[in-house]
Amino acid sequence: MAKFNININGTTKKIDADPDTPVLWVLRDHLDLVGTKYGCGIAQCGACTVHLNGSAIRSCSVAISTVGDQKITTIEGISKSSEKLENIVKEAWLTHDVAQCGYCQSGQIMNATALLKINPNPSDTDIDRAMTGNICRCGTYTRIKTAIKTAAAQLT
Amino acid sequence: MTLVKTKYNRRSFLKVSAASGGGMMLGFSWLASCNPTKEQALSMPESWFDINAFIKIGENGLVTIFSPNPEIGQNIKTSMPMVVAEELDVAWKNVIVEQAALDTHKYERQIAGGSQSIRRGWQGLRMAGATARHMLMEAAANEWKVTVSSLSTNEGIIKHDESNRTMSYGQMAATASTLEVPENIELKDPKDFKIIGQPTKNVDGEKIISGAPLFGLDFKREGMKISMIEHSPAFGMKLKGFNEEVIKSMPGISDVLVVNTAPKEAAWSNVNAFTEVIAIVGNTTWQVMKAKKALIVEWEWDSPAEDSQDHEFKLAQSLQTGVKELARKDGNAEEAFKKAHNVIEKTYSAPFLAHNTMEPMNFFADVSKAKAELIGPIQTPEAMGKSISNLLDIPIENVTVMLTRMGGGFGRRLYGNFGLEAATISYNTGKPIKLIYTREDDMTQGVYRPAYKVKYRAALDEKNELIGFSIHGTGIHGSPVFENRFPAGAVPNYLAEKMSIDSNISTGAWRAPRSNFIAGAEQSFLDEVAEAAGKDPIDFRLELFDRAIKNPIGTDNDYDPQRYAGVLELVRDKSNWGVKTEGVYRGVSAYFCHNTYVAQVLDMVLINGKHKIKKVWCAIDCGIVINPEGAINQAEGGIIDGIGHAMYSNLTFDKGSPIQKNFDTYSMIRHHQAPSEIEVFFVDNGIDPTGLGEPTLPPISGALANAIYQASGQRLYKQPFIQQDIKLG
Ligand code: FES
Ligand code: FES
Numbered sequence: 001m002a003k004f005n006i007n008i009n010g011t012t013k014k015i016d017a018d019p020d021t022p023v024l025w026v027l028r029d030h031l032d033l034v035g036t037k038y039g040c041g042i043a044q045c046g047a048c049t050v051h052l053n054g055s056a057i058r059s060c061s062v063a064i065s066t067v068g069d070q071k072i073t074t075i076e077g078i079s080k081s082s083e084k085l086e087n088i089v090k091e092a093w094l095t096h097d098v099a100q101c102g103y104c105q106s107g108q109i110m111n112a113t114a115l116l117k118i119n120p121n122p123s124d125t126d127i128d129r130a131m132t133g134n135i136c137r138c139g140t141y142t143r144i145k146t147a148i149k150t151a152a153a154q155l156t
Numbered sequence: 157m158t159l160v161k162t163k164y165n166r167r168s169f170l171k172v173s174a175a176s177g178g179g180m181m182l183g184f185s186w187l188a189s190c191n192p193t194k195e196q197a198l199s200m201p202e203s204w205f206d207i208n209a210f211i212k213i214g215e216n217g218l219v220t221i222f223s224p225n226p227e228i229g230q231n232i233k234t235s236m237p238m239v240v241a242e243e244l245d246v247a248w249k250n251v252i253v254e255q256a257a258l259d260t261h262k263y264e265r266q267i268a269g270g271s272q273s274i275r276r277g278w279q280g281l282r283m284a285g286a287t288a289r290h291m292l293m294e295a296a297a298n299e300w301k302v303t304v305s306s307l308s309t310n311e312g313i314i315k316h317d318e319s320n321r322t323m324s325y326g327q328m329a330a331t332a333s334t335l336e337v338p339e340n341i342e343l344k345d346p347k348d349f350k351i352i353g354q355p356t357k358n359v360d361g362e363k364i365i366s367g368a369p370l371f372g373l374d375f376k377r378e379g380m381k382i383s384m385i386e387h388s389p390a391f392g393m394k395l396k397g398f399n400e401e402v403i404k405s406m407p408g409i410s411d412v413l414v415v416n417t418a419p420k421e422a423a424w425s426n427v428n429a430f431t432e433v434i435a436i437v438g439n440t441t442w443q444v445m446k447a448k449k450a451l452i453v454e455w456e457w458d459s460p461a462e463d464s465q466d467h468e469f470k471l472a473q474s475l476q477t478g479v480k481e482l483a484r485k486d487g488n489a490e491e492a493f494k495k496a497h498n499v500i501e502k503t504y505s506a507p508f509l510a511h512n513t514m515e516p517m518n519f520f521a522d523v524s525k526a527k528a529e530l531i532g533p534i535q536t537p538e539a540m541g542k543s544i545s546n547l548l549d550i551p552i553e554n555v556t557v558m559l560t561r562m563g564g565g566f567g568r569r570l571y572g573n574f575g576l577e578a579a580t581i582s583y584n585t586g587k588p589i590k591l592i593y594t595r596e597d598d599m600t601q602g603v604y605r606p607a608y609k610v611k612y613r614a615a616l617d618e619k620n621e622l623i624g625f626s627i628h629g630t631g632i633h634g635s636p637v638f639e640n641r642f643p644a645g646a647v648p649n650y651l652a653e654k655m656s657i658d659s660n661i662s663t664g665a666w667r668a669p670r671s672n673f674i675a676g677a678e679q680s681f682l683d684e685v686a687e688a689a690g691k692d693p694i695d696f697r698l699e700l701f702d703r704a705i706k707n708p709i710g711t712d713n714d715y716d717p718q719r720y721a722g723v724l725e726l727v728r729d730k731s732n733w734g735v736k737t738e739g740v741y742r743g744v745s746a747y748f749c750h751n752t753y754v755a756q757v758l759d760m761v762l763i764n765g766k767h768k769i770k771k772v773w774c775a776i777d778c779g780i781v782i783n784p785e786g787a788i789n790q791a792e793g794g795i796i797d798g799i800g801h802a803m804y805s806n807l808t809f810d811k812g813s814p815i816q817k818n819f820d821t822y823s824m825i826r827h828h829q830a831p832s833e834i835e836v837f838f839v840d841n842g843i844d845p846t847g848l849g850e851p852t853l854p855p856i857s858g859a860l861a862n863a864i865y866q867a868s869g870q871r872l873y874k875q876p877f878i879q880q881d882i883k884l885g
Contacts, residue, residue, distance in 0.1 A: 001407075017440070017442070018407070018442060018443070018446075020442075021440075021442040022442065025440065025441045025442040028441065029382075029440045029441050029442070030440070032376065033367070034367070034369045034373070034374040034376075035366070035367015035368070035369075036367070037371075037373070037514070037515070037563075038373065038516070038592075039514050039515075039516075039595065039819075040595045040818055040819045041445075041594060041595060041818075042595075042818055042819070042820060044818060044819035044820050045514070045595075045819050047514060074367065075365075075366065075367035076366070076367045079365065079366035079367060090365055090366075093361075093365050094357065094361050094362065094365065097357050097358055097361060097785050097786070097789060099358060099360075099361060099364045099365070100230075100231070100789060100790070100793055101228060101513075101514070101515070101561075101562060101563050101564045101565075102360065102364035102370070102561070102563070103371060103513075103514040103515045103563030103564060104514045104563075105364055105365060106364075106365070106367045109365060124832070127827070128827050128828035129828070131827040131828075132826045132827050132828050133826075134827065135514065135819060135824050135826065136514070137512055137513060137514050137564050137566070137797065137824065138514075138564060138793045138797070139792060139793035139794065139795065139796030139797040139800070139825075139830070140789070140792075140793060140796075141796055141825075141826075141827050141830035142792055142796070142830055142831065142832075142833065142834055143789065143792065144827070145827070145830075
């Protein structure tokens, strides 16, 4: 076990965990932030997507010891955010009633938000390329794409 | 006007009481049918009289509907309360939907599967809403000393038109709760529906997108430990020994044990190939995962190892020489084949598939010798409770199973072996635990969609009329054939035969069982037969439906040819079928299962020599559409899921082990492979609603194969299509 100070959703938290613990399990087990989901554990499904300094990462495959003082943002952080982008994305998800079972959606939203941050007006191909790592067994892909486009339209 | 009875043989489907905190509480049976058919009335199940859902009308006018049904993503937590609110006549914005505090004693009929929830619940839900409305009106009539029939309601307000007096439901709720439940109740005319038929957002939408702890995997209780299991790596192997001491001494690990969950009594929900597993219990998920990785286990063979080549060979052999069960025979098919001008014969096959719900299996258990408390995602809580009671000798009254939201079901969560494991681990260690499957555990545990093979033959006479048809189907643990489905009933000489083979690999229901394979095979075959007959594939099918309408063969036909033809005509018209567009390759398909009719046209284009599904047109006849928003979402999901599994997914075996263990090797459809657009059309016919969780999935693989044929000239007989070396363009 080792002690870490990590910056999560704008506040610093003290953690006592094995250094190789993936960020995913620190969030879920140590911090009770369970909006970030486990789906595969090997960076293949995107359910665990969070932002590290604003970029999307697969938290199941990043050890807590490598995070240092970089900023982690989770779905809980996004959902409380007062930023324009985050709110537009959330609104778009609700407008298009995207979720079915809902399990993959926090990862989808985290990835979509990261995409729109660097590319506020993505083409279909941009969206496909950025989102391809996020699996949805319920098959909500077309709605996700529509939601991203709706959000983009409001950003530009 | 439909009049329904709230009582049957002096027993009531409804119960009224005062709500704690003021207002009225109407309890009802969620899945009772208050308009039983003759056969149903004879066998009226006890459970129809179990009060298992509640409507509360508060003095503030807010209506709370406690929904007991498990939510696996079919949106029934939104659509079912909409039905209650409709008959009750309240504004949807004043309705709160709560998942009832669920336990198996009160909620005996909880099951989500087979797209049945809405079909079964429809009448009961309407009766409950209508009864509450009537009682509120009766209370107002008494108060004002007028007749009930002189009153009207609108969005929670009762009005006496003559005197122009009004009163809210909230004001009358307490009084209404003291009245007798009326014996007969009138339901609305569907043309007056105001809420049903309106696109309505998922009631949990906001919680889902904010990451609220809704799912089983998110459940936490103070003092709870994390547990994982290790099952044998191959079907046919059992545990011999392992490095128990090493694992026990690893950081954070409190218990390492072997648990046996072989049920004492067989139950359909107890599918499980690995009844003896190693369980590890510890403080955090990561510590337990690390301990699991450090396991060195010795396994030994118990039954022969199987692999995918074996399966392929045995299925082919079973089609040729296996023991046949004659399922249906009309006329004389063999004679028709002999006389035929042209005989078309094709064989189709599909592999094993894993369910791969995005939320892996998991369950919380706090179990002692005296009682068991289970919490998690399960489609069959009642069956799980019974199995645990049996296995651990705990009286059933002391077993509770509570539900969480489910991160997908697709049939996997009908089989609660993970609950039995969780219960046994907690029982043996004396600790509350949450069992979590890794993705690998989940994908290799064995409740699979089995591999199938089916052979079709069609006989055309010299006028290219279909005079004979036969279907022989085999599969692992069961045949995929539905003998009474189309084209049975439309062909004078028809033969259906079933075979199956055994295996030590366990299988179970998977989204639209059997239909998920057979629909695509049948619809590809019919496309090929239509071509051989020189007919347009839609016209060809419509001719057959016409035969089944005018001159049906046999009496057991499992479909209504008129409604079947109806969806096909609708999709034909909407998609402008017959109008050719340069560079667009089209395939069509239609199927009836789970009481719903679906027809689809799939448009494929080629971009840089690669295929892209440009659009899917989908016509559906599922009776009244309660919530178009949710219904369209379900329909799209089924289509994408169906394309994905037919095109990409494949589970194969080597020496008894599943070769694909996680998403790096098991292909799931991804964003860029989904259709660019899906448009859904509903037939408007006022018939009682049927389910939508499954029916759009089965036919789409047929439309896909038929479109690929147009684009490539290649017919596809084997799933997954992607492995068939298709040369497009
Ligand atoms: S859980 Fe991290 S990508 Fe699947
Ligand atoms: S909504 Fe169920 S997995 Fe995506």
